[in-house]
Amino acid sequence: MKVLVVGGSGFIGSALCRELKERGHDVTTLSRSPSSEDLPKGVNKVMGNVTDYGSIRGAFEGMDAVYNLVALSPLFKPNGGDQMHDRIHRKGTEHVVRAAEKHDVGHLVQMSALGADPDGPTAYIRSKGEAEEIVTESVLDYTIFRPSVVFGEGGEFISFTKLLAPPYLSALPGGGKTRFQPIWVGDLVPMLADAIESDDHVGQIYEIGGPDKLTLAEIARMIHKSDGRSTTVVPVPMGLAKVGLTIGDAIPGFPMGKDQYRSLQFDNVTSDNDVGAFGVGVGELTTLESYLNGRTGEADAAAAATTSG
Ligand SMILES: NC(=O)c1ccc[n+]([C@@H]2O[C@H](COP(=O)([O-])OP(=O)(O)OC[C@H]3O[C@@H](n4cnc5c(N)ncnc54)[C@H](OP(=O)(O)O)[C@@H]3O)[C@@H](O)[C@H]2O)c1
Structure with missing residues (x-):
């Protein structure tokens, strides 16, 4: 199939391009x-910006399937308004x-x-919801991943977790x-790739998670443990955290702002x-703990080594 991955040079996109290429598809990223x-060998590259329709429309010609993976990070702090989330997620979609x-x-696969x-x-969640509405109201066959x-x-x-919850002492909102x-x-990426290969996935909205439901405190401890460190979590009352993180909105480089507080x-x-x-x-999925302990990291490196160069 001829497949266009919009946002294919990012974290998930580059892994998806590799998976699609290995399955024999003709892959282009925009x-x-x-x-x-950032990209495996043999992936075609097109430059475009989803906020500018004229810059992207030509890349869709002749495509059998398209993925929309473009995003602003949920960690992005929209200083003074929600316009950036709206431009990228809603208008871009x-x-x-x-x-x-x-x-x-x-077929369109929308990453929500x-x-x-x-x-x-939050602005991130609202613009993702509006983008989903645009997709479901379109005439396209679609699959949505959440x-x-x-x-x-x-x-x-x-x-990001290490930044938010540093080693030794982590003051976390609500503990x-x-x-x-x-x-x-x-x-995740084999599921994304499967989505365009069977009509069973058309019209579906999938909630996707890993094998464990973990609190932020548990995740922070797990990450530091794998680095040979520990951290003691000190709860910051949500009300106090709100004040601090509202100030954090104005500090460049500070990891949290109002929206991140709300998402917590x-x-x-x-x-x-x-x-x-x-x-x-669910039991077949990789746990965060096993990844941190290196087993899957080695698999990652091996996969990258076989497809690069
Ligand atoms: N990572 C997660 O934990 C997570 C969790 C849930 C959902 N998701 C969703 O999964 C998708 C992919 O996430 P990711 O972590 O892979 O994101 P990412 O690493 O930030 O990648 C974003 C991609 O979008 C491209 N992009 C950004 N702005 C663009 C624009 N205006 N026009 C065209 N391309 C643009 C980037 O390339 P350029 O900078 O070169 O344009 C990059 O290829 C997103 O929709 C995200 O919301 C991610």
Whole structure:
């Protein structure tokens, strides 16, 4: 199949391009500055910006399937407004859908996020919800993925957790009780690739999570333990955290702001983990702990070594 991966040079996108290439598809990636260093050999590169329809429409011609993976990180702090999330997620998706419809693309896979909701609590979640509405109201065959946090080589989840909850002493809002369901990128991308290979996935919205539901405090301890360190979690009352993180909005480089504070008030876990739709049992998925202890990291490195160069 001819496949376009919009946002294919990022963390999940580059792993997906590798998987699609290995399955024999003709893969093109589109992003603002696609670099060969981020992409497996043989992937075509197109430069474009989803906020500018004219810059992306030509890339959709002749494509059988398109993935939309473009994102602003949920860690992005929208100083003074939600416009950036709206431009990239909602308006960007509108442009992707318009181009896909114009060129009769057979299947669109939209990367969303757990909790996506136009009336949700953060700019990220609201714009993801609005983007989903654009996709489901289109004439396209679609599949929507709503993953929890994704970890693996090149991802920012582990490094961000270390920043938020440093070794030795971690002052976490609410004691770090918010739950996440981290999934390994190496488990997620085969499901993404399967989505375009069977009509069973058309019209489906999948909530996808890893094997364990872990609190932020548990994740922080696990990450530091794998580095041979420990951390003691000191709870910061949510009200006090809100004040501190509101100030954090204005400090460049500070890891948290108001939206990140709000996102810590809601668990990021599936109500019903849909990995079974891809013939995968929850028990077969890679745990964060086993990844941290190096076993899957070695598999990651081996996979990268076989496809690069
Ligand atoms: N990582 C996670 O834990 C996680 C969890 C849940 C959902 N998701 C979703 O999964 C998707 C991929 O996430 P990721 O972690 O792989 O993100 P990422 O590493 O930040 O990659 C984003 C990609 O989008 C491209 N991009 C950004 N702005 C663009 C624009 N205006 N026009 C065209 N391309 C643009 C980037 O390349 P350039 O910078 O070169 O343009 C890059 O290829 C996103 O939709 C994200 O919301 C991720």
